[in-house]
Amino acid sequence: MIREEELWEALRRVVDPEVACNIVDLGLVYEMVWRDGRVKVRMTTTSPGCPLEGVLVAGVRQALLSVPGVAGVEVELVYDPPWHPGRIHPAAWAASGGES
Amino acid sequence: MKGNRPQEGRNAGGAGGDVAPASGALPVPTHAPSVSLPLRFFAAGFLAVGLVPVGMLLRPEVLSTYHYNQYVIALTHLTVLGWMGSVVFGALYQLVPVMWGTRLASERAARWHFVCHVVGFAGMVWMFWRWDPKQVGHFGSVLALGVGLATWTLIRTVWRAPRRTWMSAVLASALFWWGAVVTVGLGVAAAKCTYESAARLNPATPLGALVHALEATATYLKGFDQIALMHAHAHLGLVGAFLLLLTGVSYKLVPMFTLGPNVSAGRVWLVIGLLDLATAGSFLTILHRSPWKLAFTVLGVTALALYGWDMMKIVRGRRRPRLDLPMRYFLAGLLWLVPLAGLALYLSHPGLTLTVRVGQWENVYGLWALLGLFSFSLVGMLYKIVPFLAWYRRYAARVGLEPVPGLQDLYHEGWLRCGLGLHLAGMLVLTAGTLGTNTSLVRCGAALWGAAMAVHGINLALAWVRRPVAAGRAVAVRTAQPVSVS
Numbered sequence: 210m211i212r213e214e215e216l217w218e219a220l221r222r223v224v225d226p227e228v229a230c231n232i233v234d235l236g237l238v239y240e241m242v243w244r245d246g247r248v249k250v251r252m253t254t255t256s257p258g259c260p261l262e263g264v265l266v267a268g269v270r271q272a273l274l275s276v277p278g279v280a281g282v283e284v285e286l287v288y289d290p291p292w293h294p295g296r297i298h299p300a301a302w303a304a305s306g307g308e309s
Numbered sequence: 310m311k312g313n314r315p316q317e318g319r320n321a322g323g324a325g326g327d328v329a330p331a332s333g334a335l336p337v338p339t340h341a342p343s344v345s346l347p348l349r350f351f352a353a354g355f356l357a358v359g360l361v362p363v364g365m366l367l368r369p370e371v372l373s374t375y376h377y378n379q380y381v382i383a384l385t386h387l388t389v390l391g392w393m394g395s396v397v398f399g400a401l402y403q404l405v406p407v408m409w410g411t412r413l414a415s416e417r418a419a420r421w422h423f424v425c426h427v428v429g430f431a432g433m434v435w436m437f438w439r440w441d442p443k444q445v446g447h448f449g450s451v452l453a454l455g456v457g458l459a460t461w462t463l464i465r466t467v468w469r470a471p472r473r474t475w476m477s478a479v480l481a482s483a484l485f486w487w488g489a490v491v492t493v494g495l496g497v498a499a500a501k502c503t504y505e506s507a508a509r510l511n512p513a514t515p516l517g518a519l520v521h522a523l524e525a526t527a528t529y530l531k532g533f534d535q536i537a538l539m540h541a542h543a544h545l546g547l548v549g550a551f552l553l554l555l556t557g558v559s560y561k562l563v564p565m566f567t568l569g570p571n572v573s574a575g576r577v578w579l580v581i582g583l584l585d586l587a588t589a590g591s592f593l594t595i596l597h598r599s600p601w602k603l604a605f606t607v608l609g610v611t612a613l614a615l616y617g618w619d620m621m622k623i624v625r626g627r628r629r630p631r632l633d634l635p636m637r638y639f640l641a642g643l644l645w646l647v648p649l650a651g652l653a654l655y656l657s658h659p660g661l662t663l664t665v666r667v668g669q670w671e672n673v674y675g676l677w678a679l680l681g682l683f684s685f686s687l688v689g690m691l692y693k694i695v696p697f698l699a700w701y702r703r704y705a706a707r708v709g710l711e712p713v714p715g716l717q718d719l720y721h722e723g724w725l726r727c728g729l730g731l732h733l734a735g736m737l738v739l740t741a742g743t744l745g746t747n748t749s750l751v752r753c754g755a756a757l758w759g760a761a762m763a764v765h766g767i768n769l770a771l772a773w774v775r776r777p778v779a780a781g782r783a784v785a786v787r788t789a790q791p792v793s794v795s
Contacts, residue, residue, distance in 0.1 A: 272709030
C-alpha cells in the first residue's frame with residue numbers, strides 16, 4: 210500500500226541546486242496520481258530549456274522508486290500551463306530564507 | 310484545472326511532453342554536449358585573459374597614450390578573441406542544445422572549431438605583436454574557418470530543434486555579425502599586405518585568382534580612411550557579435566536565474582531589431598565618417614535603454630529576494646552600459662575633433678567595454694555554468710536519493726567577493742591611469758585586474774575538486790500542503 214505522505218516526502222527530496230528549493234515548493238509538480246504501484250507525475254521546469262530538465266526528471270523517478278510499494282514511475286514533462294514565479298509556495302520560500 | 314493531490318485509481322491526462330522511460334537509469338544529459346567541450350573553451354579563455362594584464366604590464370602605453378600600434382591591436386584581439394570569444398563559444402555550445410531542446414549537430418565539428426579558434430587567435434595575437442600582417446591574414450583565415458564551423462554547427466542545431474523562439478533570431482544575428490566582422494578583419498589584414506606575385510601569377514589558376522582577389526580587396530579597402538576602417542571593424546565585433554548576443558541571452562537567463570517574470574517576445578524582437586539596425590548603420594557611417602553615425606548611435610542607445618528597463622523590471626519582479634553573487638556580478642557588468650552609452654553618444658558627435666583628451670576617452674571606451682561590461686558579465690555567467698558542469702558530473706545521479714550540495718557550495722564565496730573587489734579596483738585604477746596618461750597607474754591597475762582574473766580562475770577550477778557536504782539548506786523544505794496548480 211503506497212502512502213501519500215511518503216510520495217510527497219520523496220518528491221521533496223528532489224532539489225533544484227540553483228535555488229536550493231525542492232520541486233514541490235517551487236511549484237514544479239502539477240499532478241501526481243498512482244494506481245497498482247505505478248506512479249505518474251506531471252511536472253514542469255521553471256522555463257523551457259532549463260539545463261536541469263533531465264536531472265529533475267530522473268531525480269523524481271529515482272525518488273519515487275525508493276518509496277516502498279512503488280513498482281514503476283512515469284514522468285511527464287509539460288510546459289502548458291507554463292510555470293510562473295507565483296507558483297512558488299511562499300511559506301516554503303520564506304522558510305528557506307528565500308535563498309540558498 | 311486539476312489539483313495535484315494524489316487520487317488513487319485516477320488516470321492523469323495532460324498536455325504532450327517527454328515521457329521518461331520507466332527504468333531508473335542514471336540521469337544522462339539529454340541535450341548538452343560532453344562537459345569537456347565547453348570546458349576547453351573556458352580554459353583557453355582563462356589562459357588568454359591571464360596574458361592580457363601581462364601585456365599591459367609590458368606595454369602600459371597601450372592605455373596611457375592614444376596611438377594605434379601593434380601592441381594595442383594584439384592586446385585587443387587577445388581580449389576579444391582569446392578571452393571573450395572563447396568563453397562565448399564555450400557557453401554557446403553548452404547552452405544552445407539545452408535551450409533549444411536538441412542535441413548539438415556535430416560535436417566533432419565543434420572540437421575542430423576549438424582547434425581552429427586557438428590556433429587562429431594565438432597566431433593572430435603573436436603576429437600582431439611582431440607586426441607581420443601577412444601571417445595575421447594566414448592565422449585569421451584559420452580563425453575564420455573555425456567561425457564557419459561554429460556557424461554551421463549551431464545553425465544546423467537550431468534548425469532541427471523542436472523549439473523555435475526569438476532566441477533563434479538572436480543567435481542567427483550574432484553569428485551573422487561574427488561572419489561579417491571576421492570577413493572585414495581579413496579584408497583589413499589583406500589591405501596591409503603587398504602582392505608582388507600578382508604580376509607573375511595567371512588569374513586563371515586557383516592561386517592566381519586568390520592573389521588577384523586579395524589584391525583587388527586591398528586596393529578597394531585602401532580607399533577608406535584606415536582608422537575609420539579599424540573603428541568600423543571593432544564596432545561590428547563589439548556591438549554585433551558580442552553585445553547583441555549578451556542582450557538576447559540575458560532576456561532568457563536573467564528571468565531564469567532570478568525567478569523573475571519573462572519579457573514578451575515582441576519586446577525582445579524590437580530590441581534585437583533595433584540593435585541589428587544600429588550595428589549595420591553604425592558600421593557604414595563610421596566607415597564613411599558620416600555625420601549620420603550619431604543617429605545610429607542614438608538608435609543603439611534607445612535599444613539599450615529599452616533593454617535596461619526590461620532588466621530592471623525582471624529584477625524588481627523576481628521571486629529570489631536576495632540575488633546570488635554571480636548574478637550580481639553579471640548585473641554589475643550590465644551597469645557599465647550606462648557610462649558606455651553616454652561615452653558612445655559623446656564620441657559619435659559629428660563636430661568632435663580628435664584631441665589628446667578625446668583620444669584618451671576613446672581608450673577608456675574600449676577599456677570599459679572589454680574589461681568592464683563584457684568581462685564582468687562573462688565572469689558572472691561562468692560562475693553559473695562551470696559549477697553547474699562540475700555539479701552535474703558529480704551529483705546529478707544522486708538527486709532524489711540523498712541530499713546534494715547546491716551549486717553555490719562548489720565555489721568559495723569569499724574568493725568570489727575578493728575577485729569582484731579586485732576587479733572593481735583594477736577598473737578604477739586603469740581608468741585613472743588612462744585618463745591621467747600615467748603608465749605606473751596603468752601597471753598597477755593591470756596587476757589588480759590580473760589578480761582578479763587569477764582568483765576567479767582558481768576558484769572556478771577548484772569547483773572540480775571541492776567536496777562540499779550537502780548543507781541543511783539544500784535539503785527539502787517542508788510545507789503542510791503541496792501548492793495548487795491553478
